[in-house]
Amino acid sequence: MHLISKKTLLLTLGYFALWCAGPLLLATQGNWWGLPIWFWFSCLFAPLLLIFFLILMIKSTYHD
Amino acid sequence: MTNLIPIFIYLIASLLITRWWSARQSKQAGELYQDKAKRFFIGGRFLNGPLLALTLVATYTSASSFIGGPGAAYKIGLGWVWLALIQVPVAMLTLGVLGPKLLAQRKAEHATLIEWLDARYQNSWLTKLALVSLVVGFIAMISVQFIGGARLFSGVSGISYELGLGLFVITVLAYTLTGGFRAVVITDAFQGILMIIGVLVIFITLLSQGGLTALMTEVSTQSPTLLSPQGNSGQLGWPMMLSFWMLICFGTLGLPHTVVRLLAVKDTNALKRGMIWGTIISFIMTLIPHLSGVLGRALYPDLTVPDEIMPTLITGLFDPFWAGVLLAAPIAAVMSSVDSMLLQSAVSLVRDGVVRCYPSLTANSQVSLTRVAMVLVTLIASYFALDPPDMIVWLNLAAFGALQAVFLWPVLAGLYWQQIAGNAALAAMVSGLVSYLMLLWFKPAMFGIHPIVPALFISALGMLVVHRIVRTPVSQKV
Numbered sequence: 001m002h003l004i005s006k007k008t009l010l011l012t013l014g015y016f017a018l019w020c021a022g023p024l025l026l027a028t029q030g031n032w033w034g035l036p037i038w039f040w041f042s043c044l045f046a047p048l049l050l051i052f053f054l055i056l057m058i059k060s061t062y063h064d
Numbered sequence: 065m066t067n068l069i070p071i072f073i074y075l076i077a078s079l080l081i082t083r084w085w086s087a088r089q090s091k092q093a094g095e096l097y098q099d100k101a102k103r104f105f106i107g108g109r110f111l112n113g114p115l116l117a118l119t120l121v122a123t124y125t126s127a128s129s130f131i132g133g134p135g136a137a138y139k140i141g142l143g144w145v146w147l148a149l150i151q152v153p154v155a156m157l158t159l160g161v162l163g164p165k166l167l168a169q170r171k172a173e174h175a176t177l178i179e180w181l182d183a184r185y186q187n188s189w190l191t192k193l194a195l196v197s198l199v200v201g202f203i204a205m206i207s208v209q210f211i212g213g214a215r216l217f218s219g220v221s222g223i224s225y226e227l228g229l230g231l232f233v234i235t236v237l238a239y240t241l242t243g244g245f246r247a248v249v250i251t252d253a254f255q256g257i258l259m260i261i262g263v264l265v266i267f268i269t270l271l272s273q274g275g276l277t278a279l280m281t282e283v284s285t286q287s288p289t290l291l292s293p294q295g296n297s298g299q300l301g302w303p304m305m306l307s308f309w310m311l312i313c314f315g316t317l318g319l320p321h322t323v324v325r326l327l328a329v330k331d332t333n334a335l336k337r338g339m340i341w342g343t344i345i346s347f348i349m350t351l352i353p354h355l356s357g358v359l360g361r362a363l364y365p366d367l368t369v370p371d372e373i374m375p376t377l378i379t380g381l382f383d384p385f386w387a388g389v390l391l392a393a394p395i396a397a398v399m400s401s402v403d404s405m406l407l408q409s410a411v412s413l414v415r416d417g418v419v420r421c422y423p424s425l426t427a428n429s430q431v432s433l434t435r436v437a438m439v440l441v442t443l444i445a446s447y448f449a450l451d452p453p454d455m456i457v458w459l460n461l462a463a464f465g466a467l468q469a470v471f472l473w474p475v476l477a478g479l480y481w482q483q484i485a486g487n488a489a490l491a492a493m494v495s496g497l498v499s500y501l502m503l504l505w506f507k508p509a510m511f512g513i514h515p516i517v518p519a520l521f522i523s524a525l526g527m528l529v530v531h532r533i534v535r536t537p538v539s540q541k542v
Contacts, residue, residue, distance in 0.1 A: 002164040002165070004160055004164055004336070005160055005161045005164060005165075007160070008156055008157060008160025008161055008339070009157075009160075009161065011153070011156065012153045012156070012157055012313070012314075015152070015153055016309065019146075019149065019150065022146070022293070023146070023293035023294075027292075027293065031280070031291075033276050033277050033280075034276050034277035034278070034279065034280025034281055034284075035142070035276070035280055035291075036142065036291050038293060039142050039145070039146065039291075039293075042146055042149070042293075043142075043145060043146055043149050043351060044351075046149075047149060047152045047343075047347045047351070048347075050152065050153060050156075050343065051340070051343055051344055051347065054156060054339060054340055054343055055340055058336045058337075058339060058340055061336065
């Protein structure tokens, strides 16, 4: 299996864990700007972190 | 009706621009330029990173993302937005897992997914089943897109649903009949850019109606459970949410209209840039329309058809002219999906059906026949769109699941498991499709798990069992 394929699967699993973590761990943490904290974590922080790590991964393998 | 004037001006302008752009690129194309049929069907390896990302996400972002998804978010609340965000890694996953393997096989120059499956497995029954499943699945999905397009036209302009459907179908035909794969991809890219601008304008204008906190307070006052991850009436349990990871994330590795784009990728670096851009665009195009659906509830709490929230927001927040202009964004989302599916189903019917029976068919005849097939598929899909359900999201997901049940394991095993033969892949297709349809039809109690999960499990099991049975006598003989 290509290295990039393995890293892609790992990133997706990491995103899955963060996506689940919001409602599991932060469901009772109240709201910020009208939106629940779990929503900020799972629906904004998790995708942005995924994009950040994806850029890092691609930068390290560019022109391979 | 006057609301439709700006949208028709946009549609004609975008048709002319994209056809000019496509013709210009065609003249600069490489070795495939001389082969008219292949040029029409796959367009050569011309997809760079941003173009790949835009066409992939625009194809994936459809009526469900712009009409059905926000409609479900309007009804169910933030839980549905959370569920929709499962699809953020889709572009990254498709390009990262399938891309490197398909890129390594670029010399074979396959024009369709079925052509690749046929070359890989050399099993005529598998090819026939793949062709029938692809065409039937796409007709269902095209029908859903037609419903979404007709609802947009009628919602914004006040014309009847039937007239809206007629206008939308004519527009789709004008786009698909005048160009092949390259033109469709360039249209997708153009419309993808427009979609992003459109959703941002709608969202910012929506936020200007009192701000995020005030809008969400109003939503919460209507029902505090709209802010719950489990949905307004607890309909989003963990088994359902987890099975959606299969349906709208991992399972998309088997969707024919996304896989076919990988046959036209330029090189590895285009693939990598496509992964980044695809994920960013996917995030924006998923979060913003769905969150707009929830926030829209603060302004329009009494809609009887939830799917009408996006057209209602557009007509309610903007004057008629700008509403017409902004209607271009969701129309672009629907168009970019329907043109890809229409082209793929017609190309597969001709290339993998007719040409197999009449191999001497000239390139010109193949292209002409493909256009006839497009009209035929459009007519059938329009017939099914005449009597639409209230929420199209479930219909779309049912067809989505059927395509995955057929294609996921044969595509993955075809790329990553050299020992898997045609009969094992055929077993995966048959067992996956039959079990999915039966579970969908009879609806047995499955504790909230979507039928795609057991269907894909049965499909994998079918493949492994047949692989084991067929492999044993061969190894005994050796």
